Every structure is written in C-alpha cells, then in structure tokens.
Amino acid sequence: xxxxxxxxxxxxxxxxxxxxxxxxxxxxxxxxxxxxxxxxxxxxxxxxxxxxxxxxxxxxxxxxxxxxxxxxxxxxxxxxxxxxxx
Amino acid sequence: xxxxxxxxxxxxxxxxxxxxxxxxxxxxxxxxxxxxxxxxxxxxxxxxxxxxxxxxxxxxxxxxxxxxxxxxxxxxxxxxxxxxxxxxxxxxxxxxxxxxxxxxxxxxxxxxxxxxxxxxxxxxxxxxxxxxxxxxxxxxxxxxxxxxxxxxxxxxxx
Numbered sequence: 001x002x003x004x005x006x007x008x009x010x011x012x013x014x015x016x017x018x019x020x021x022x023x024x025x026x027x028x029x030x031x032x033x034x035x036x037x038x039x040x041x042x043x044x045x046x047x048x049x050x051x052x053x054x055x056x057x058x059x060x061x062x063x064x065x066x067x068x069x070x071x072x073x074x075x076x077x078x079x080x081x082x083x084x085x086x
Numbered sequence: 087x088x089x090x091x092x093x094x095x096x097x098x099x100x101x102x103x104x105x106x107x108x109x110x111x112x113x114x115x116x117x118x119x120x121x122x123x124x125x126x127x128x129x130x131x132x133x134x135x136x137x138x139x140x141x142x143x144x145x146x147x148x149x150x151x152x153x154x155x156x157x158x159x160x161x162x163x164x165x166x167x168x169x170x171x172x173x174x175x176x177x178x179x180x181x182x183x184x185x186x187x188x189x190x191x192x193x194x195x196x197x198x199x200x201x202x203x204x205x206x207x208x209x210x211x212x213x214x215x216x217x218x219x220x221x222x223x224x225x226x227x228x229x230x231x232x233x234x235x236x237x238x239x240x241x242x243x244x
Binding site for chain 1: 142145147159160161163164166167168170171172174175177178179182183184185187219
C-alpha cells in the first residue's frame with residue numbers, strides 16, 4: 001500500500017506548530033501526469049549508472065509501498081519532532 | 087482469511103488440534119497482535135497424541151525506544167526516541183543497497199573502516215541480509231541503567 005498521509009509535528013519550548021497532515025495521495029496526480037517524463041529521466045539515469053531500469057523501479061516502488069506505518073518521534077531539550085507516515 | 091487463521095483451521099481439519107484448542111488459538115492470535123515479543127507462538131498438544139503444533143505470526147515493525155535523562159546526554163531535560171520502522175521497509179532498504187555500483191564498494195569499505203566499522207560490502211549478499219532481517223524478528227534488546235543516570239533502551243519487533 002502506498003502512503004496516503006504524512007503527519008509532521010514540530011515543537012520547541014517557544015514555538016508550537018500544529019500537526020500537519022500532508023495528503024500524499026494528492027501527489028499522485030502530478031506524478032501520473034508527469035510519468036512519461038519521469039520514466040525518460042529514470043531510463044537516462046539507469047543507462048548512465050549501468051543499471052536495469054525495471055530493477056530500479058521495482059526497488060523504489062518497494063520502498064515507497066513499505067513506508068506506511070513508519071513512526072519517528074524524538075524529544076530532546078524540550079524540542080519535539082514527530083513524523084508519521086500513514 | 088489471514089494466513090494464521092487458515093493454518094489453525096488446517097490443523098483442525100487434519101485432526102492435529104480439537105475444536106476447543108483451535109478456538110483458544112484463534113482467540114490468542116487475535117489478542118496477541120499487540121505482543122512485544124515479536125511473535126506469538128501458540129502451542130497445543132493434539133487430541134490424537136500429536137504435539138508441538140505452533141502458530142507463528144510475523145513481526146511487522148522494528149521498534150526502538152530510548153529514554154535518557156539529562157545526566158546521561160548532557161542535554162537539558164529528558165531525551166526520548168521512539169522509532170517504529172516497518173520490517174518491509176528494512177527489506178526494501180536492503181534491496182536498495184544492491185544498487186550501489188561495484189566501483190563504489192571499495193570507497194565505502196574504506197570509509198566504513200575509517201569510522202570503526204570493518205565491513206566488506208562486496209561480500210554481503212542480498213540473501214544474507216534478507217536472512218538477517220528475518221532473524222531480527224527474534225531480537226529483543228533491553229538495556230536498563232540502574233546507576234545515577236536513568237537510561238532505558240528497548241529494541242524489539244512487534
């Protein structure tokens with residue numbers, strides 16, 4: 001499953017940002033529209049790096065689709081950073 | 087139907103467990119999703135004398151929890167780190183490493199050994215790394231400092 005939302009929160013002792021829900025699924029619209037161009041760029045990069053284009057796509061797709069469920073929360077010196085991918 | 091439930095039903099059909107035992111296993115499986123040991127293993131002895139039937143669920147996430155007080159870190163206030171990484175992401179990351187060009191391996195090896203990690207990347211095969219990640223599911227690390235500093239580190243799969 002591809003990520004649909006990213007939740008980002010940053011907090012410092014002086015400043016508090018409300019948690020941002022970033023709708024990642026909206027990014028798919030420009031990605032689909034630009035897909036022929038992206039594909040050409042990927043082919044160019046793969047040829048330059050002497051890699052198989054399908055392998056590169058498969059690996060990056062694997063990373064992308066395994067991102068949901070990632071949760072990172074760090075708090076130090078009163079500062080907090082939260083990143084969640086849903 | 088999920089794989090474990092099917093496995094239990096197959097055990098029931100094969101007569102390895104009776105209906106009560108199958109029900110207990112399914113109940114335990116459903117309630118065992120929040121277990122921290124990385125897996126649930128239900129063990130039953132079969133009604134027909136067979137024994138040792140186990141059901142194993144695969145861990146989905148690697149969890150790292152760190153709590154350290156200011157004496158330990160030198161920072162103001164407590165420091166906490168709470169990271170949950172999907173196991174699938176680790177597997178995908180391992181495959182990403184296979185894209186590193188061979189000519190870069192030497193430079194990487196040098197840089198790693200300079201920083202105290204004597205690794206030869208070319209000798210690490212993707213299947214070794216896959217195996218390593220599979221075995222991570224059995225990993226539980228608990229570090230609890232009892233000195234003046236209060237530090238807790240937990241690494242486990244869930």
